[in-house]
Amino acid sequence: MIADRYRARADAFEHKVATVRSDQWTNPSPCAKWxxxxxxxHVIEMHGVMLxxxxxRTEDPLTDFxxxxxxxxxxxxxxxxxxxVSTPVGPMTLEQHVDQVVSDDLVLHGWDLARATGQDETIPAADVERLWASAAAVPPELMERFRTPGAFGPGIEVYGAEIEVPADASLQDRLLGYVGRDPLSKSS
Structure with a gap:
């Protein structure tokens, strides 16, 4: 199940990477300063962290991913x-760690990449529901740590500050706002 979920998310992310035009790599993303x-x-680096x-690395992001x-x-x-494996939130299996970090990153950073390069930003509904449930279940003290830059290592910020979205926004937009993305800003 975890391997299958990872494969599906990696397929979607790889498609986005393959679709980026050479003149789009320097486009700003919704991740501040990236x-x-x-x-x-970052996604490639986090794969290495998991392992x-x-x-x-080469000079080609697609090859590297x-x-x-x-x-x-x-x-x-x-x-x-x-x-x-040992993780910042306690011991778990490697597959659980991959599922909770890298696999989820593929979804959220896939949206970031899509936004930065003008691709389809739609996140599969099952992924939105799963990520919403896991983000909403994080205890407040841990959420504060998730939102603190560097709490899990230099340059690592799990979630940004929450961005308010309308109460009637889609679950995808509410999820994105909750984890610090502005789904209502204009695409690149």
Whole structure:
């Protein structure tokens, strides 16, 4: 289930990376201070964090993402998936950590990349519902830590400050606002 969810999300993210035109990599993204390329770089870097080793890099973001996802998928389909790893929120299995961090990142940063490059920003409804439920279940003291830049390491901010959206906004827009994205701002 986790491996399948990761694969579907990685497929969608890879499609977005493959669709970026060469002149769009420097476009600003909804992530403060990050370009479209830096969003992809972050996703690749976090894949390496999950695996405990950096992902080898080239000059091509698509090639690099494909290698990152190959390595994570391989780990998810091996005995390593159920091994316990230490995380900032306590021990869990590698597959749980991938599911809660990198897999969810593919959805949210996929939206960031789509927004930055003028692609379809629609997040699958099942992903919106799942991410909304998990974000809404975070205890307030942990949410405060999630919103504190650097709380989980240099340059890492899990969620930004909440952005208010209308009460009748779609669940996708409410989710995005809750995690610090402005879904109502204009696309690039």
């Amino acid at each position: 370009t479209a390329l830096e969003v992809v770089d 405990g080793q950096p992902i080898p 494909r290698e990152a996802r190959r390595q994570v998928q391989e780990a998810l389909e091996s005995d390593r998936a159920t091994s316990e």
